[in-house]
Amino acid sequence: MRDAYVIGAGQSAFGSFPEETYLTLFDSAFDRTLDSVDGELSPDQIEEAYIGTLGVGGRQIGLSGPAVTEHIGLHGIPTTRVENACASSGYAFRQAVAAVRSGMVDVALAGGYEVMNDTSADQTKWWLGVSGQTEWERTSGTTFSGVYAQMASAHMEEYGTTIEDLSRAAVKNHANGAQNPKAHLGFECTLDDALNAPTVADPLNLYHCCPTTDGASAVLVASEDVARDVSDTLVRVVGAGASSDSVGLFQRDSLTSIPASVRAGEDAYEQANVEPKDLDFAEVHDCFAIAELLAYEDLGFCDRGEAGRLLREGVTDPDGALPTNTSGGLKSKGHPIGATGTGQIVEAFEQFQGTANVQVDEPNYGLTHNVGGSGGGVTVHLFERVGSAA
Amino acid sequence: MRDAYVIGAGQSAFGSFPEETYLTLFDSAFDRTLDSVDGELSPDQIEEAYIGTLGVGGRQIGLSGPAVTEHIGLHGIPTTRVENACASSGYAFRQAVAAVRSGMVDVALAGGYEVMNDTSADQTKWWLGVSGQTEWERTSGTTFSGVYAQMASAHMEEYGTTIEDLSRAAVKNHANGAQNPKAHLGFECTLDDALNAPTVADPLNLYHCCPTTDGASAVLVASEDVARDVSDTLVRVVGAGASSDSVGLFQRDSLTSIPASVRAGEDAYEQANVEPKDLDFAEVHDCFAIAELLAYEDLGFCDRGEAGRLLREGVTDPDGALPTNTSGGLKSKGHPIGATGTGQIVEAFEQFQGTANVQVDEPNYGLTHNVGGSGGGVTVHLFERVGSAA
Numbered sequence: 001m002r003d004a005y006v007i008g009a010g011q012s013a014f015g016s017f018p019e020e021t022y023l024t025l026f027d028s029a030f031d032r033t034l035d036s037v038d039g040e041l042s043p044d045q046i047e048e049a050y051i052g053t054l055g056v057g058g059r060q061i062g063l064s065g066p067a068v069t070e071h072i073g074l075h076g077i078p079t080t081r082v083e084n085a086c087a088s089s090g091y092a093f094r095q096a097v098a099a100v101r102s103g104m105v106d107v108a109l110a111g112g113y114e115v116m117n118d119t120s121a122d123q124t125k126w127w128l129g130v131s132g133q134t135e136w137e138r139t140s141g142t143t144f145s146g147v148y149a150q151m152a153s154a155h156m157e158e159y160g161t162t163i164e165d166l167s168r169a170a171v172k173n174h175a176n177g178a179q180n181p182k183a184h185l186g187f188e189c190t191l192d193d194a195l196n197a198p199t200v201a202d203p204l205n206l207y208h209c210c211p212t213t214d215g216a217s218a219v220l221v222a223s224e225d226v227a228r229d230v231s232d233t234l235v236r237v238v239g240a241g242a243s244s245d246s247v248g249l250f251q252r253d254s255l256t257s258i259p260a261s262v263r264a265g266e267d268a269y270e271q272a273n274v275e276p277k278d279l280d281f282a283e284v285h286d287c288f289a290i291a292e293l294l295a296y297e298d299l300g301f302c303d304r305g306e307a308g309r310l311l312r313e314g315v316t317d318p319d320g321a322l323p324t325n326t327s328g329g330l331k332s333k334g335h336p337i338g339a340t341g342t343g344q345i346v347e348a349f350e351q352f353q354g355t356a357n358v359q360v361d362e363p364n365y366g367l368t369h370n371v372g373g374s375g376g377g378v379t380v381h382l383f384e385r386v387g388s389a390a
Numbered sequence: 391m392r393d394a395y396v397i398g399a400g401q402s403a404f405g406s407f408p409e410e411t412y413l414t415l416f417d418s419a420f421d422r423t424l425d426s427v428d429g430e431l432s433p434d435q436i437e438e439a440y441i442g443t444l445g446v447g448g449r450q451i452g453l454s455g456p457a458v459t460e461h462i463g464l465h466g467i468p469t470t471r472v473e474n475a476c477a478s479s480g481y482a483f484r485q486a487v488a489a490v491r492s493g494m495v496d497v498a499l500a501g502g503y504e505v506m507n508d509t510s511a512d513q514t515k516w517w518l519g520v521s522g523q524t525e526w527e528r529t530s531g532t533t534f535s536g537v538y539a540q541m542a543s544a545h546m547e548e549y550g551t552t553i554e555d556l557s558r559a560a561v562k563n564h565a566n567g568a569q570n571p572k573a574h575l576g577f578e579c580t581l582d583d584a585l586n587a588p589t590v591a592d593p594l595n596l597y598h599c600c601p602t603t604d605g606a607s608a609v610l611v612a613s614e615d616v617a618r619d620v621s622d623t624l625v626r627v628v629g630a631g632a633s634s635d636s637v638g639l640f641q642r643d644s645l646t647s648i649p650a651s652v653r654a655g656e657d658a659y660e661q662a663n664v665e666p667k668d669l670d671f672a673e674v675h676d677c678f679a680i681a682e683l684l685a686y687e688d689l690g691f692c693d694r695g696e697a698g699r700l701l702r703e704g705v706t707d708p709d710g711a712l713p714t715n716t717s718g719g720l721k722s723k724g725h726p727i728g729a730t731g732t733g734q735i736v737e738a739f740e741q742f743q744g745t746a747n748v749q750v751d752e753p754n755y756g757l758t759h760n761v762g763g764s765g766g767g768v769t770v771h772l773f774e775r776v777g778s779a780a
Contacts, residue, residue, distance in 0.1 A: 001493035048632075054452055055473075062444055062475035062521035063766040066634035070641075076653055078632035079767065080481045081473045083445075085452035091470045095485055102491035103391035104630070131452035240494070242438075242468035244456035251460075263466055376453040377469065 567718020
């Protein structure tokens with residue numbers, strides 16, 4: 001099996017952009033992706049594309065992938081829309097890696113987008129709900145924040161996790177996002193702010209929930225030959241883990257873990273022959289604050305019930321042992337559903353290039369973790385900087 | 391690049407099944423797929439899945455792929471929903487081929503489904519419309535039959551194609567489908583029937599349009615090692631062509647060709663080192679009668695404007711030089727959107743196994759052609775029987 005490399009990655013600004021469309025947002029992400037390549041890559045070299053989107057709202061639904069590639073000047077290349085809810089572009093990236101590893105193509109584009117602010121709040125809530133289980137969650141009135149609130153309650157009861165622990169994830173991510181000019185909510189918040197915000201779904205308050213965001217992101221995946229040709233810094237995909245699970249939370253044995261994260265992480269670590277202690281940074285899926293805590297435990301950053309301690313001790317702060325969500329995470333950078341998975345890889349690529357807004361000192365290994373729904377589908381990718389190209 | 395093989399393929403009955411759900415339909419397709427494997431394959435050997443669906447209606451929309459794999463007993467495997475309108479499972483199959491060729495997995499499942507008869511006719515029409523271009527087709531009132539009616543009118547004007555030519559495609563496909571116990575409209579029709587049916591979108595009448603169908607289909611793709619282990623007849627994927635295009639018909643230079651079909655076909659033929667004259671059978675995308683005629687020309691079965699002649703001369707009849715749509719095609723077998731692409735491969739697999747309802751004599755090469763929307767995304771796959779396993 002030949003290796004796949006990330007040779008470029010970029011995102012649009014994340015935010016609320018009533019004047020933009022999914023096409024203009026993707027265009028912006030794609031331009032920055034091409035600009036991020038160290039050397040010269042012609043768009044003509046891109047042979048296949050995978051576009052992730054949940055497809056919120058009433059715009060192009062069927063065949064939106066080809067609509068995107070045509071708009072960005074890649075007319076005619078095989079283009080697949082991938083939909084795995086909030087993990088849509090994590091899976092799009094996985095397909096791009098497979099396409100390059102297979103030898104079918106030398107350069108593939110993975111990306112994603114979502115436009116969430118041009119529909120009514122009711123419509124957006126409906127679309128978010130479709131990532132939950134239909135019969136016994138969405139159509140029974142359970143909101144998406146309600147699903148994660150159940151996980152938070154269970155974690156608090158089982159492990160003594162506190163509202164302060166949840167709030168510290170928000171404070172950290174906002175501090176990071178305040179350095180990111182492309183973040184949706186690029187401002188700092190205090191622990192007091194994050195403790196005293198209005199309740200959304202008890203025990204989660206406004207600062208424990210990510211915003212409703214418009215945006216797009218893209219990543220270029222290439223063979224080693226192409227990567228050596230165009231890259232000063234070689235970023236190899238050393239682990240591509242993924243797993244699915246029951247879509248409904250009520251169908252699972254435990255509310256205090258996302259089993260698909262555990263399995264995807266174990267697969268990725270094994271493929272890469274890497275352990276959590278080897279990681280220099282991570283971008284994890286913090287759609288709600290509790291999700292970041294679950295990720296720490298599911299991905300082996302700490303033992304069960306210890307996630308709150310990691311936050312209290314600053315282990316995942318930028319100057320800690322494992323800086324996590326240096327981009328600002330979904331909480332501060334924003335969560336344009338389909339754009340989130342490849343958006344995390346944008347941050348990873350910038351960390352390796354040394355151009356991140358909150359830069360980690362010369363990282364060798366990084367992890368990205370993208371969760372669909374409440375854990376019905378997860379991807380975990382591991383990246384290694386393999387030194388400079390000759 | 392290592393080779394990928396089809397080791398099993400099966401479909402549910404296609405039809406109108408108010409008592410079935412997408413899960414029960416897929417279950418039926420998957421059972422038949424496992425049964426179709428010559429030797430023993432344990433479901434545990436299936437490592438990844440790609441599920442194509444447009445997602446018509448209001449049931450599980452986000453993460454429907456994982457919901458399917460959980461239901462059929464493949465809990466936890468990486469599962470991706472692929473959506474490229476009517477080419478959703480053609481592309482799902484393409485990803486499964488890439489996954490096996492990459493070496494990431496040895497056995498992958500590709501499949502698709504659609505449930506179209508449990509929503510109102512208005513809702514179904516809306517969902518079909520989403521495969522057209524949004525701003526200038528769907529929301530301006532152009533129906534999907536209207537889009538293909540424009541292609542039919544243009545072909546009639548440019549090449550003198552007649553209503554009789556279109557109707558002959560329906561007569562042939564119904565004759566084939568009448569032999570297929572899983573066909574939705576498994577009855578014969580006369581040329582007179584097909585000429586005198588009520589108009590749907592002038593010049594297309596009821597017999598020039600496929601039905602609104604519920605159904606599911608699935609295909610197992612495997613490495614050569616696994617294929618040699620479980621298959622008596624080895625069916626190799628020798629060409630995997632795909633291409634995208636403008637989603638809107640009005641954005642293209644010509645109405646009398648689907649350029650993505652031309653490009654996907656050329657790619658597949660070149661990869662396989664096969665020419666149209668080498669083919670022993672084909673399953674082409676006849677969502678409307680004109681689509682079958684366009685396919686003949688776009689895939690090089692004949693020159694431009696000659697498709698009507700092929701039908702008149704019986705070239706694509708079961709006893710002709712290139713039997714086409716022996717399954718009954720979308721017209722008679724039915725067109726459950728997401729199930730169609732892999733449904734065509736079910737027919738191809740049965741032809742190679744010698745178990746087809748309308749059997750071609752010992753075929754060596756077969757082609758499947760799956761079109762999304764009016765040609766915004768197309769896959770063309772070429773299969774070769776490479777003799778019996780040792």
